[in-house]
Amino acid sequence: MGMEFWDEIVGQPTAVGVLERAAAPEVVPAHAWLITGPPGSGRSNLALRFAAALIARDPADRDHVYAQVAARTHPDVAVLSTERVIIPIEDVRKLIPTAYYSPSEGRFRVIVIEDADRMSEHASNVLLKALEEPPERTVWVLCAPSEADLLPTIRSRARSLRLVTPQPDQVAQMLQARDGIPFETAERAARLAQSHIGMARRLATDAEALARRTSTIELALGVSTLGEGMAAAGALLKVADTDAKALTESLD
Template sequence: MSVWDGLAGQPEAIATLCAAAAATTSAAMTHAWLITGPPGSGRSNLAYSFAAALLSSDGADGDPVTTREVQARTHPDLSVLSTERVIISIDEVRSLVSSSQFSPSVSRYRVMVIEDADRMSERTSNVLLKALEEPPERTVWILCAPSDADLLPTIRSRVRTVRLRVPSVADVAELIEHRDGVSAEVAERAARHAQSHIGMAHRLATNIEARERREETLELALGIRTVADVIAGAARLLEIAGADAKAITEERDAEERAHALQSLGVQEGGTIPPQLRSQLRQLEEDQKRRATRSLRDGIDRILTDLLSLYRDILTLQINAGADLVNAELHERLAASARTSTAAQTLGTMDAVQTARERIEGNVAPALALEAMLVSARRPRNPEGGRETR
Protein backbone atom coordinates (compact mmCIF):
# COMPACT_ATOMS: atom_id res chain seq x y z
CA MET A 1 0.00 0.00 0.00
CA SER A 2 1.30 3.44 -0.97
CA VAL A 3 1.09 6.70 0.99
CA TRP A 4 -0.57 8.19 -2.11
CA ASP A 5 -3.52 5.77 -2.14
CA GLY A 6 -5.76 7.95 0.05
CA LEU A 7 -5.81 10.85 -2.42
CA ALA A 8 -8.43 11.58 -5.06
CA GLY A 9 -8.21 13.10 -8.50
CA GLN A 10 -4.70 14.62 -8.38
CA PRO A 11 -2.49 12.43 -10.62
CA GLU A 12 -0.27 15.28 -11.87
CA ALA A 13 0.44 16.62 -8.37
CA ILE A 14 1.10 13.13 -7.01
CA ALA A 15 3.50 12.38 -9.86
CA THR A 16 5.45 15.59 -9.17
CA LEU A 17 5.77 14.99 -5.42
CA CYS A 18 6.46 11.27 -5.80
CA ALA A 19 9.32 12.06 -8.18
CA ALA A 20 10.66 14.62 -5.71
CA ALA A 21 10.53 12.14 -2.82
CA ALA A 22 12.44 9.61 -4.91
CA ALA A 23 14.95 12.13 -6.27
CA THR A 24 18.65 11.77 -5.63
CA THR A 25 19.50 15.13 -7.28
CA SER A 26 18.31 18.68 -6.68
CA ALA A 27 16.62 18.86 -10.10
CA ALA A 28 13.36 17.30 -8.90
CA MET A 29 13.70 18.08 -5.20
CA THR A 30 13.69 21.51 -3.59
CA HIS A 31 13.72 22.68 0.03
CA ALA A 32 10.38 24.53 0.02
CA TRP A 33 6.99 23.60 -1.47
CA LEU A 34 3.62 25.31 -1.67
CA ILE A 35 0.52 23.18 -2.23
CA THR A 36 -2.46 25.25 -3.39
CA GLY A 37 -6.03 24.34 -4.23
CA PRO A 38 -9.64 25.10 -3.37
CA PRO A 39 -11.14 23.97 -0.03
CA GLY A 40 -11.69 20.23 0.03
CA SER A 41 -9.22 19.48 -2.77
CA GLY A 42 -6.98 17.60 -0.34
CA ARG A 43 -4.15 20.09 0.25
CA SER A 44 -3.24 18.90 3.75
CA ASN A 45 -3.78 15.23 2.87
CA LEU A 46 -1.30 15.58 0.01
CA ALA A 47 1.13 17.49 2.23
CA TYR A 48 1.21 14.71 4.83
CA SER A 49 1.48 12.01 2.16
CA PHE A 50 4.50 13.88 0.77
CA ALA A 51 5.91 14.21 4.29
CA ALA A 52 5.51 10.46 4.87
CA ALA A 53 7.28 9.73 1.58
CA LEU A 54 10.16 12.06 2.46
CA LEU A 55 10.55 10.61 5.94
CA SER A 56 10.27 6.98 4.89
CA SER A 57 13.29 4.72 4.61
CA ASP A 58 11.54 2.56 1.99
CA GLY A 59 11.37 5.05 -0.88
CA ALA A 60 8.70 7.32 -2.33
CA ASP A 61 5.79 4.95 -1.60
CA GLY A 62 6.44 5.19 2.14
CA ASP A 63 6.27 2.50 4.78
CA PRO A 64 3.44 1.64 7.20
CA VAL A 65 5.25 2.65 10.40
CA THR A 66 6.31 6.07 9.14
CA THR A 67 2.87 6.65 7.62
CA ARG A 68 1.16 5.93 10.95
CA GLU A 69 3.56 8.23 12.79
CA VAL A 70 2.94 11.05 10.30
CA GLN A 71 -0.82 10.58 10.52
CA ALA A 72 -0.57 10.75 14.32
CA ARG A 73 1.86 13.72 14.05
CA THR A 74 4.31 11.86 16.29
CA HIS A 75 7.24 11.34 13.91
CA PRO A 76 10.39 12.84 15.50
CA ASP A 77 11.43 14.58 12.27
CA LEU A 78 8.01 16.09 11.52
CA SER A 79 6.91 19.49 12.84
CA VAL A 80 3.40 20.79 12.16
CA LEU A 81 1.83 24.22 12.52
CA SER A 82 -1.96 24.36 12.22
CA THR A 83 -4.40 26.70 13.87
CA GLU A 84 -8.09 26.95 14.65
CA ARG A 85 -7.78 30.71 14.99
CA VAL A 86 -8.20 33.35 12.31
CA ILE A 87 -4.46 34.04 12.14
CA ILE A 88 -1.22 32.21 12.87
CA SER A 89 0.71 34.06 15.55
CA ILE A 90 4.27 35.28 15.07
CA ASP A 91 5.42 33.33 18.15
CA GLU A 92 4.16 30.07 16.62
CA VAL A 93 6.16 30.67 13.45
CA ARG A 94 9.26 31.70 15.41
CA SER A 95 9.08 28.45 17.38
CA LEU A 96 8.70 26.42 14.17
CA VAL A 97 11.59 28.24 12.49
CA SER A 98 13.76 27.56 15.52
CA SER A 99 13.02 23.82 15.42
CA SER A 100 13.71 23.73 11.67
CA GLN A 101 17.40 24.32 12.40
CA PHE A 102 17.83 20.88 14.01
CA SER A 103 19.19 18.03 11.93
CA PRO A 104 16.89 15.06 11.26
CA SER A 105 17.22 12.35 13.89
CA VAL A 106 16.09 9.19 12.06
CA SER A 107 15.20 10.20 8.49
CA ARG A 108 16.75 11.78 5.41
CA TYR A 109 14.94 15.06 6.03
CA ARG A 110 13.37 17.20 8.69
CA VAL A 111 9.91 18.18 7.39
CA MET A 112 8.05 21.33 8.45
CA VAL A 113 4.36 21.56 7.50
CA ILE A 114 2.30 24.76 7.78
CA GLU A 115 -1.40 24.29 7.13
CA ASP A 116 -3.36 27.40 6.11
CA ALA A 117 -0.21 29.42 5.47
CA ASP A 118 -2.48 32.17 4.13
CA ARG A 119 -3.40 32.98 7.75
CA MET A 120 -0.02 34.58 8.42
CA SER A 121 0.20 38.37 8.63
CA GLU A 122 2.91 40.19 6.67
CA ARG A 123 5.07 40.54 9.78
CA THR A 124 4.72 36.84 10.57
CA SER A 125 5.42 35.90 6.95
CA ASN A 126 8.69 37.81 7.08
CA VAL A 127 9.84 35.59 9.97
CA LEU A 128 9.22 32.55 7.78
CA LEU A 129 10.88 34.25 4.82
CA LYS A 130 14.23 34.37 6.61
CA ALA A 131 14.07 30.60 7.18
CA LEU A 132 13.25 29.97 3.51
CA GLU A 133 16.14 32.16 2.34
CA GLU A 134 18.79 30.21 4.26
CA PRO A 135 17.40 26.75 5.03
CA PRO A 136 19.45 23.94 6.53
CA GLU A 137 20.51 21.43 3.91
CA ARG A 138 18.16 18.63 4.99
CA THR A 139 15.10 20.65 6.05
CA VAL A 140 12.03 20.66 3.77
CA TRP A 141 9.16 23.14 4.15
CA ILE A 142 5.63 22.27 2.94
CA LEU A 143 3.13 25.13 2.97
CA CYS A 144 -0.58 24.83 2.20
CA ALA A 145 -2.85 27.67 1.03
CA PRO A 146 -5.91 28.15 -1.20
CA SER A 147 -3.88 30.18 -3.71
CA ASP A 148 -0.30 31.35 -4.17
CA ALA A 149 -1.71 34.89 -4.33
CA ASP A 150 -2.53 34.52 -0.61
CA LEU A 151 1.19 34.64 0.25
CA LEU A 152 3.78 37.39 -0.05
CA PRO A 153 5.54 37.58 -3.44
CA THR A 154 8.87 37.15 -1.67
CA ILE A 155 7.71 33.81 -0.24
CA ARG A 156 6.18 32.70 -3.55
CA SER A 157 9.54 33.28 -5.23
CA ARG A 158 11.24 30.87 -2.83
CA VAL A 159 8.88 27.89 -3.07
CA ARG A 160 7.92 25.43 -5.75
CA THR A 161 4.16 25.49 -6.24
CA VAL A 162 2.00 22.42 -6.82
CA ARG A 163 -1.55 23.33 -7.82
CA LEU A 164 -4.47 21.03 -7.12
CA ARG A 165 -7.74 20.96 -9.01
CA VAL A 166 -11.22 20.20 -7.74
CA PRO A 167 -11.52 16.40 -7.93
CA SER A 168 -14.48 14.97 -9.78
CA VAL A 169 -17.52 13.63 -7.94
CA ALA A 170 -16.66 10.16 -9.25
CA ASP A 171 -13.09 10.36 -7.89
CA VAL A 172 -14.25 11.49 -4.45
CA ALA A 173 -17.05 8.90 -4.37
CA GLU A 174 -14.58 6.12 -5.18
CA LEU A 175 -12.24 7.28 -2.43
CA ILE A 176 -15.03 7.52 0.15
CA GLU A 177 -16.48 4.15 -0.80
CA HIS A 178 -13.19 2.29 -0.35
CA ARG A 179 -11.77 4.28 2.56
CA ASP A 180 -14.92 4.54 4.69
CA GLY A 181 -16.58 1.27 3.72
CA VAL A 182 -19.93 2.77 2.64
CA SER A 183 -22.09 1.73 -0.30
CA ALA A 184 -21.48 3.18 -3.76
CA GLU A 185 -24.85 4.98 -3.61
CA VAL A 186 -24.11 6.66 -0.27
CA ALA A 187 -20.60 7.61 -1.41
CA GLU A 188 -21.85 9.13 -4.68
CA ARG A 189 -24.55 11.15 -2.95
CA ALA A 190 -22.14 12.40 -0.28
CA ALA A 191 -19.53 13.40 -2.88
CA ARG A 192 -22.17 15.19 -4.96
CA HIS A 193 -23.71 17.01 -2.01
CA ALA A 194 -20.24 18.00 -0.78
CA GLN A 195 -19.43 19.30 -4.28
CA SER A 196 -16.24 17.20 -4.28
CA HIS A 197 -15.04 18.53 -0.90
CA ILE A 198 -13.29 15.42 0.42
CA GLY A 199 -13.59 16.17 4.13
CA MET A 200 -17.27 17.10 3.93
CA ALA A 201 -18.02 14.11 1.71
CA HIS A 202 -16.51 11.85 4.39
CA ARG A 203 -18.67 13.47 7.04
CA LEU A 204 -21.90 13.26 5.03
CA ALA A 205 -21.19 9.62 4.16
CA THR A 206 -20.50 8.54 7.75
CA ASN A 207 -22.70 10.82 9.86
CA ILE A 208 -26.46 10.56 9.50
CA GLU A 209 -27.04 13.63 11.70
CA ALA A 210 -24.94 15.74 9.32
CA ARG A 211 -27.04 14.52 6.39
CA GLU A 212 -30.26 15.31 8.23
CA ARG A 213 -29.07 18.82 9.09
CA ARG A 214 -28.23 19.47 5.46
CA GLU A 215 -31.62 18.23 4.28
CA GLU A 216 -33.39 20.46 6.80
CA THR A 217 -31.38 23.47 5.62
CA LEU A 218 -32.51 23.01 2.02
CA GLU A 219 -36.13 22.32 2.95
CA LEU A 220 -36.17 25.46 5.10
CA ALA A 221 -34.87 27.62 2.24
CA LEU A 222 -37.41 26.22 -0.20
CA GLY A 223 -40.20 27.03 2.26
CA ILE A 224 -39.46 30.75 2.73
CA ARG A 225 -42.67 32.66 1.88
CA THR A 226 -43.16 35.49 4.38
CA VAL A 227 -41.16 37.85 6.54
CA ALA A 228 -42.11 35.69 9.52
CA ASP A 229 -40.58 32.72 7.68
CA VAL A 230 -37.41 34.78 7.19
CA ILE A 231 -37.00 35.54 10.91
CA ALA A 232 -37.81 32.00 12.03
CA GLY A 233 -35.65 30.54 9.27
CA ALA A 234 -32.60 32.60 10.19
CA ALA A 235 -32.94 31.55 13.83
CA ARG A 236 -33.23 27.90 12.84
CA LEU A 237 -30.22 28.08 10.50
CA LEU A 238 -28.18 29.41 13.42
CA GLU A 239 -29.35 26.50 15.57
CA ILE A 240 -28.39 24.02 12.85
CA ALA A 241 -24.95 25.62 12.47
CA GLY A 242 -24.46 25.53 16.24
CA ALA A 243 -25.44 21.85 16.45
CA ASP A 244 -23.08 21.05 13.59
CA ALA A 245 -20.20 22.93 15.21
CA LYS A 246 -20.85 21.31 18.58
CA ALA A 247 -20.86 17.84 17.03
CA ILE A 248 -17.46 18.50 15.47
CA THR A 249 -15.76 20.08 18.50
CA GLU A 250 -17.32 18.32 21.50
CA GLU A 251 -15.56 14.98 21.10
CA ARG A 252 -12.25 16.64 20.27
CA ASP A 253 -12.48 18.94 23.31
CA ALA A 254 -13.08 15.97 25.62
CA GLU A 255 -10.10 14.09 24.18
CA GLU A 256 -7.84 17.13 24.57
CA ARG A 257 -8.90 17.66 28.19
CA ALA A 258 -8.38 13.98 29.06
CA HIS A 259 -4.93 14.05 27.44
CA ALA A 260 -4.01 17.25 29.27
CA LEU A 261 -5.08 15.82 32.64
CA GLN A 262 -3.14 12.64 31.96
CA SER A 263 0.02 14.57 31.03
CA LEU A 264 -0.34 16.61 34.25
CA GLY A 265 -0.81 13.47 36.33
CA VAL A 266 -4.38 14.30 37.37
CA GLN A 267 -7.16 11.70 37.41
CA GLU A 268 -10.40 12.56 35.60
CA GLY A 269 -12.76 14.05 38.18
CA GLY A 270 -9.93 14.60 40.64
CA THR A 271 -8.92 17.85 42.28
CA ILE A 272 -6.67 20.00 40.12
CA PRO A 273 -3.76 21.53 42.07
CA PRO A 274 -3.77 25.36 42.00
CA GLN A 275 -0.40 25.53 40.27
CA LEU A 276 -1.77 23.52 37.31
CA ARG A 277 -5.05 25.36 36.84
CA SER A 278 -3.57 28.04 34.59
CA GLN A 279 -2.57 25.40 32.03
CA LEU A 280 -6.11 24.01 31.89
CA ARG A 281 -7.53 27.53 31.68
CA GLN A 282 -5.36 28.15 28.62
CA LEU A 283 -6.69 24.95 27.03
CA GLU A 284 -10.28 26.02 27.76
CA GLU A 285 -9.66 29.45 26.22
CA ASP A 286 -8.23 27.83 23.09
CA GLN A 287 -11.26 25.57 22.88
CA LYS A 288 -13.63 28.53 23.21
CA ARG A 289 -11.85 30.30 20.35
CA ARG A 290 -12.10 27.14 18.28
CA ALA A 291 -15.81 26.85 19.08
CA THR A 292 -16.35 30.39 17.79
CA ARG A 293 -14.47 29.55 14.61
CA SER A 294 -16.38 26.27 14.27
CA LEU A 295 -19.69 28.12 14.47
CA ARG A 296 -18.60 30.42 11.66
CA ASP A 297 -17.47 27.41 9.66
CA GLY A 298 -20.85 25.78 10.31
CA ILE A 299 -22.67 28.85 9.01
CA ASP A 300 -20.37 28.91 5.99
CA ARG A 301 -21.20 25.26 5.25
CA ILE A 302 -24.90 26.16 5.34
CA LEU A 303 -24.35 29.05 2.94
CA THR A 304 -22.38 26.75 0.62
CA ASP A 305 -25.28 24.27 0.63
CA LEU A 306 -27.72 27.10 -0.13
CA LEU A 307 -25.58 28.23 -3.04
CA SER A 308 -25.78 24.70 -4.44
CA LEU A 309 -29.57 24.84 -4.09
CA TYR A 310 -29.93 28.12 -6.00
CA ARG A 311 -27.36 27.00 -8.53
CA ASP A 312 -29.59 24.00 -9.27
CA ILE A 313 -32.66 26.23 -9.58
CA LEU A 314 -30.80 28.53 -11.98
CA THR A 315 -29.65 25.51 -13.99
CA LEU A 316 -33.28 24.54 -14.53
CA GLN A 317 -34.39 28.10 -15.28
CA ILE A 318 -31.88 28.58 -18.09
CA ASN A 319 -32.01 24.94 -19.28
CA ALA A 320 -28.27 24.59 -18.89
CA GLY A 321 -28.42 20.80 -18.96
CA ALA A 322 -25.79 20.46 -16.22
CA ASP A 323 -26.03 17.77 -13.53
CA LEU A 324 -27.83 18.88 -10.38
CA VAL A 325 -26.05 18.82 -7.04
CA ASN A 326 -29.35 18.11 -5.25
CA ALA A 327 -30.84 15.75 -7.83
CA GLU A 328 -33.09 14.09 -5.23
CA LEU A 329 -35.05 17.36 -4.94
CA HIS A 330 -35.67 17.71 -8.68
CA GLU A 331 -39.44 18.17 -8.42
CA ARG A 332 -39.13 20.74 -5.62
CA LEU A 333 -36.39 22.55 -7.51
CA ALA A 334 -38.47 22.65 -10.70
CA ALA A 335 -41.47 24.03 -8.78
CA SER A 336 -39.28 26.71 -7.21
CA ALA A 337 -37.77 27.56 -10.60
CA ARG A 338 -41.26 28.41 -11.89
CA THR A 339 -41.90 30.91 -9.10
CA SER A 340 -39.05 33.26 -10.01
CA THR A 341 -36.85 34.43 -12.83
CA ALA A 342 -33.21 33.63 -13.44
CA ALA A 343 -32.38 37.24 -12.50
CA GLN A 344 -34.10 36.81 -9.13
CA THR A 345 -32.21 33.58 -8.48
CA LEU A 346 -28.93 35.29 -9.32
CA GLY A 347 -29.92 38.04 -6.89
CA THR A 348 -30.43 35.44 -4.16
CA MET A 349 -27.04 33.89 -4.90
CA ASP A 350 -25.47 37.34 -4.61
CA ALA A 351 -27.26 37.76 -1.27
CA VAL A 352 -25.76 34.49 -0.02
CA GLN A 353 -22.27 35.70 -0.90
CA THR A 354 -22.96 39.06 0.75
CA ALA A 355 -24.07 37.27 3.93
CA ARG A 356 -20.80 35.34 3.94
CA GLU A 357 -18.79 38.56 3.64
CA ARG A 358 -20.82 40.29 6.36
CA ILE A 359 -20.35 37.43 8.81
CA GLU A 360 -16.62 37.38 8.09
CA GLY A 361 -16.69 41.11 8.84
CA ASN A 362 -18.22 40.42 12.29
CA VAL A 363 -21.79 41.40 11.46
CA ALA A 364 -24.20 39.55 13.77
CA PRO A 365 -24.90 36.22 11.98
CA ALA A 366 -28.66 36.40 12.68
CA LEU A 367 -28.93 39.78 10.95
CA ALA A 368 -26.82 38.66 8.00
CA LEU A 369 -28.90 35.51 7.55
CA GLU A 370 -32.19 37.41 7.81
CA ALA A 371 -31.07 39.89 5.14
CA MET A 372 -30.04 36.99 2.93
CA LEU A 373 -33.30 35.07 3.36
CA VAL A 374 -35.39 38.14 2.45
CA SER A 375 -34.19 37.69 -1.13
CA ALA A 376 -35.11 33.99 -1.00
CA ARG A 377 -38.86 34.57 -0.52
CA ARG A 378 -40.98 33.04 -3.24
CA PRO A 379 -44.77 32.96 -3.88
CA ARG A 380 -46.83 30.03 -2.68
CA ASN A 381 -48.37 29.42 -6.09
CA PRO A 382 -45.96 27.43 -8.29
CA GLU A 383 -47.21 29.37 -11.31
CA GLY A 384 -46.56 32.76 -9.72
CA GLY A 385 -49.19 34.78 -7.93
CA ARG A 386 -49.18 37.24 -5.09
CA GLU A 387 -46.68 36.86 -2.30
CA THR A 388 -47.93 36.61 1.27
CA ARG A 389 -46.69 39.45 3.45
Protein backbone atom coordinates in the same frame (compact mmCIF):
# COMPACT_ATOMS: atom_id res chain seq x y z
CA MET B 1 6.19 0.43 -3.20
CA GLY B 2 4.52 2.25 -6.06
CA MET B 3 1.83 4.82 -6.57
CA GLU B 4 -0.53 2.98 -4.20
CA PHE B 5 1.09 4.98 -1.39
CA TRP B 6 -0.92 7.97 -2.70
CA ASP B 7 -4.25 6.12 -3.09
CA GLU B 8 -6.00 8.13 -0.38
CA ILE B 9 -5.26 11.38 -2.24
CA VAL B 10 -8.46 11.90 -4.23
CA GLY B 11 -8.60 13.34 -7.74
CA GLN B 12 -5.11 14.86 -7.84
CA PRO B 13 -3.12 12.75 -10.35
CA THR B 14 -1.01 15.65 -11.63
CA ALA B 15 0.01 16.82 -8.16
CA VAL B 16 0.73 13.27 -7.01
CA GLY B 17 2.92 12.70 -10.06
CA VAL B 18 4.93 15.84 -9.35
CA LEU B 19 5.49 14.94 -5.69
CA GLU B 20 6.30 11.30 -6.45
CA ARG B 21 9.05 12.44 -8.81
CA ALA B 22 10.31 15.04 -6.32
CA ALA B 23 10.55 12.41 -3.57
CA ALA B 24 12.54 9.95 -5.67
CA PRO B 25 15.82 8.93 -3.96
CA GLU B 26 17.99 10.29 -6.77
CA VAL B 27 16.28 13.71 -6.87
CA VAL B 28 17.15 16.83 -4.88
CA PRO B 29 13.72 18.43 -4.23
CA ALA B 30 12.94 22.12 -4.06
CA HIS B 31 13.56 23.37 -0.52
CA ALA B 32 10.08 24.93 -0.22
CA TRP B 33 6.68 23.97 -1.62
CA LEU B 34 3.33 25.74 -1.62
CA ILE B 35 0.33 23.44 -1.97
CA THR B 36 -2.84 25.37 -2.76
CA GLY B 37 -6.41 24.34 -3.42
CA PRO B 38 -9.99 24.78 -2.25
CA PRO B 39 -11.09 23.65 1.23
CA GLY B 40 -11.55 19.91 1.39
CA SER B 41 -9.31 19.20 -1.62
CA GLY B 42 -6.79 17.38 0.57
CA ARG B 43 -3.98 19.94 0.92
CA SER B 44 -2.86 18.87 4.39
CA ASN B 45 -3.16 15.15 3.69
CA LEU B 46 -1.08 15.54 0.56
CA ALA B 47 1.53 17.57 2.46
CA LEU B 48 1.87 14.85 5.11
CA ARG B 49 2.14 12.12 2.47
CA PHE B 50 4.85 14.12 0.71
CA ALA B 51 6.66 14.58 4.02
CA ALA B 52 6.67 10.83 4.61
CA ALA B 53 7.90 10.14 1.09
CA LEU B 54 10.77 12.61 1.56
CA ILE B 55 11.75 11.24 4.95
CA ALA B 56 11.62 7.52 4.15
CA ARG B 57 15.05 6.13 3.29
CA ASP B 58 13.46 3.29 1.34
CA PRO B 59 10.14 3.50 -0.55
CA ALA B 60 9.10 0.33 1.25
CA ASP B 61 9.20 2.26 4.54
CA ARG B 62 6.80 4.99 3.45
CA ASP B 63 3.65 3.61 5.08
CA HIS B 64 5.43 3.10 8.40
CA VAL B 65 6.90 6.60 8.27
CA TYR B 66 3.55 8.09 7.26
CA ALA B 67 1.85 6.55 10.28
CA GLN B 68 4.35 8.37 12.50
CA VAL B 69 4.08 11.60 10.52
CA ALA B 70 0.27 11.56 10.74
CA ALA B 71 0.50 10.95 14.49
CA ARG B 72 3.03 13.79 14.80
CA THR B 73 5.51 11.41 16.43
CA HIS B 74 8.26 11.21 13.80
CA PRO B 75 11.38 13.11 14.91
CA ASP B 76 12.07 14.44 11.41
CA VAL B 77 8.77 16.25 10.88
CA ALA B 78 7.28 19.33 12.51
CA VAL B 79 3.69 20.37 11.78
CA LEU B 80 2.24 23.77 12.60
CA SER B 81 -1.56 23.85 12.56
CA THR B 82 -4.06 26.03 14.33
CA GLU B 83 -7.75 26.37 15.09
CA ARG B 84 -7.29 30.12 15.44
CA VAL B 85 -8.05 32.75 12.84
CA ILE B 86 -4.43 33.96 12.95
CA ILE B 87 -1.21 32.00 13.47
CA PRO B 88 0.69 34.11 16.01
CA ILE B 89 4.27 35.15 15.38
CA GLU B 90 5.36 33.30 18.54
CA ASP B 91 4.32 29.96 17.01
CA VAL B 92 6.37 30.62 13.88
CA ARG B 93 9.37 31.75 15.91
CA LYS B 94 9.27 28.49 17.89
CA LEU B 95 9.13 26.51 14.66
CA ILE B 96 12.07 28.17 12.87
CA PRO B 97 14.91 26.67 14.99
CA THR B 98 13.63 23.14 14.36
CA ALA B 99 14.31 23.64 10.64
CA TYR B 100 18.04 23.70 11.40
CA TYR B 101 18.11 20.28 13.07
CA SER B 102 19.74 17.57 10.99
CA PRO B 103 17.46 14.63 10.11
CA SER B 104 17.80 12.03 12.85
CA GLU B 105 16.36 9.05 10.98
CA GLY B 106 15.29 10.02 7.48
CA ARG B 107 16.67 11.58 4.32
CA PHE B 108 15.17 15.00 5.02
CA ARG B 109 13.66 17.06 7.79
CA VAL B 110 10.23 18.38 6.76
CA ILE B 111 8.37 21.36 8.21
CA VAL B 112 4.67 21.54 7.33
CA ILE B 113 2.59 24.67 7.92
CA GLU B 114 -1.12 24.03 7.45
CA ASP B 115 -3.27 27.09 6.70
CA ALA B 116 -0.19 29.19 6.04
CA ASP B 117 -2.53 31.95 4.85
CA ARG B 118 -3.42 32.54 8.52
CA MET B 119 0.03 33.83 9.37
CA SER B 120 0.14 37.48 10.34
CA GLU B 121 2.33 39.75 8.22
CA HIS B 122 5.00 39.78 10.95
CA ALA B 123 4.91 35.99 11.18
CA SER B 124 5.22 35.76 7.39
CA ASN B 125 8.32 37.95 7.47
CA VAL B 126 9.89 35.72 10.12
CA LEU B 127 9.24 32.69 7.90
CA LEU B 128 10.61 34.53 4.87
CA LYS B 129 14.00 34.93 6.52
CA ALA B 130 14.15 31.18 7.13
CA LEU B 131 13.23 30.45 3.52
CA GLU B 132 15.95 32.78 2.25
CA GLU B 133 18.69 30.69 3.87
CA PRO B 134 17.36 27.13 3.89
CA PRO B 135 19.34 24.26 5.43
CA GLU B 136 20.45 21.68 2.88
CA ARG B 137 18.44 18.78 4.30
CA THR B 138 15.23 20.63 5.24
CA VAL B 139 12.09 20.94 3.09
CA TRP B 140 9.28 23.38 3.89
CA VAL B 141 5.71 22.53 2.81
CA LEU B 142 3.14 25.31 3.11
CA CYS B 143 -0.61 24.83 2.58
CA ALA B 144 -3.06 27.60 1.66
CA PRO B 145 -6.25 28.12 -0.35
CA SER B 146 -4.47 30.13 -3.06
CA GLU B 147 -1.11 31.66 -3.89
CA ALA B 148 -2.59 35.13 -3.48
CA ASP B 149 -3.10 34.41 0.24
CA LEU B 150 0.66 34.61 0.90
CA LEU B 151 3.24 37.34 0.52
CA PRO B 152 4.70 37.54 -3.02
CA THR B 153 8.18 37.20 -1.51
CA ILE B 154 7.22 33.86 0.05
CA ARG B 155 5.55 32.66 -3.14
CA SER B 156 8.68 33.44 -5.12
CA ARG B 157 10.75 31.15 -2.90
CA ALA B 158 8.46 28.13 -3.07
CA ARG B 159 7.45 25.79 -5.83
CA SER B 160 3.69 26.03 -6.27
CA LEU B 161 1.39 23.05 -6.69
CA ARG B 162 -2.28 23.73 -7.34
CA LEU B 163 -4.92 21.16 -6.40
CA VAL B 164 -8.36 20.88 -8.00
CA THR B 165 -11.77 20.08 -6.54
CA PRO B 166 -12.28 16.30 -6.81
CA GLN B 167 -15.32 14.93 -8.60
CA PRO B 168 -18.08 13.58 -6.30
CA ASP B 169 -17.70 10.06 -7.68
CA GLN B 170 -13.96 10.14 -6.91
CA VAL B 171 -14.68 11.14 -3.31
CA ALA B 172 -17.36 8.45 -3.10
CA GLN B 173 -14.98 5.76 -4.37
CA MET B 174 -12.44 6.73 -1.71
CA LEU B 175 -15.06 6.64 1.07
CA GLN B 176 -16.25 3.26 -0.15
CA ALA B 177 -12.72 1.82 -0.29
CA ARG B 178 -11.41 3.35 2.94
CA ASP B 179 -14.45 3.42 5.21
CA GLY B 180 -16.67 0.71 3.73
CA ILE B 181 -19.48 3.18 3.05
CA PRO B 182 -21.98 2.05 0.38
CA PHE B 183 -21.25 3.90 -2.88
CA GLU B 184 -24.74 5.42 -3.21
CA THR B 185 -24.58 6.85 0.32
CA ALA B 186 -21.02 8.07 -0.23
CA GLU B 187 -21.85 9.75 -3.54
CA ARG B 188 -24.88 11.54 -2.07
CA ALA B 189 -22.72 12.79 0.80
CA ALA B 190 -20.00 13.91 -1.60
CA ARG B 191 -22.47 15.91 -3.68
CA LEU B 192 -24.04 17.52 -0.62
CA ALA B 193 -20.54 18.37 0.64
CA GLN B 194 -19.55 19.80 -2.77
CA SER B 195 -16.66 17.29 -2.84
CA HIS B 196 -15.19 18.52 0.45
CA ILE B 197 -13.56 15.24 1.52
CA GLY B 198 -13.75 15.71 5.28
CA MET B 199 -17.33 16.98 5.17
CA ALA B 200 -18.37 14.15 2.85
CA ARG B 201 -17.02 11.56 5.28
CA ARG B 202 -18.89 13.22 8.13
CA LEU B 203 -22.18 13.34 6.23
CA ALA B 204 -21.81 9.73 5.14
CA THR B 205 -21.22 8.48 8.68
CA ASP B 206 -23.49 10.81 10.70
CA ALA B 207 -27.20 10.56 9.91
CA GLU B 208 -28.04 13.69 11.93
CA ALA B 209 -25.40 15.76 10.12
CA LEU B 210 -26.72 14.48 6.79
CA ALA B 211 -30.27 15.45 7.76
CA ARG B 212 -29.16 18.95 8.72
CA ARG B 213 -27.27 19.37 5.45
CA THR B 214 -30.25 18.15 3.44
CA SER B 215 -32.55 20.59 5.22
CA THR B 216 -30.26 23.53 4.39
CA ILE B 217 -30.39 22.62 0.70
CA GLU B 218 -34.18 22.31 0.80
CA LEU B 219 -34.51 25.64 2.60
CA ALA B 220 -32.33 27.41 0.06
CA LEU B 221 -34.10 25.87 -2.93
CA GLY B 222 -37.51 26.80 -1.51
CA VAL B 223 -36.83 30.55 -1.47
CA SER B 224 -38.59 32.61 -4.15
CA THR B 225 -39.64 35.80 -2.32
CA LEU B 226 -37.98 38.22 0.08
CA GLY B 227 -40.21 37.08 2.93
CA GLU B 228 -39.32 33.45 2.32
CA GLY B 229 -35.67 34.45 2.17
CA MET B 230 -35.84 36.15 5.57
CA ALA B 231 -37.59 33.17 7.12
CA ALA B 232 -35.09 30.75 5.52
CA ALA B 233 -32.17 32.81 6.82
CA GLY B 234 -33.44 32.46 10.37
CA ALA B 235 -33.95 28.73 9.95
CA LEU B 236 -30.51 28.29 8.40
CA LEU B 237 -28.94 30.11 11.33
CA LYS B 238 -30.53 27.63 13.75
CA VAL B 239 -29.38 24.66 11.66
CA ALA B 240 -25.84 26.05 11.46
CA ASP B 241 -25.77 26.60 15.22
CA THR B 242 -26.91 23.03 15.87
CA ASP B 243 -24.36 21.68 13.39
CA ALA B 244 -21.55 23.69 14.97
CA LYS B 245 -22.43 22.42 18.44
CA ALA B 246 -22.55 18.82 17.19
CA LEU B 247 -19.14 19.19 15.49
CA THR B 248 -17.63 20.74 18.61
CA GLU B 249 -18.91 17.85 20.74
CA SER B 250 -17.46 15.39 18.25
CA LEU B 251 -14.06 17.10 18.29
CA ASP B 252 -14.07 17.24 22.08
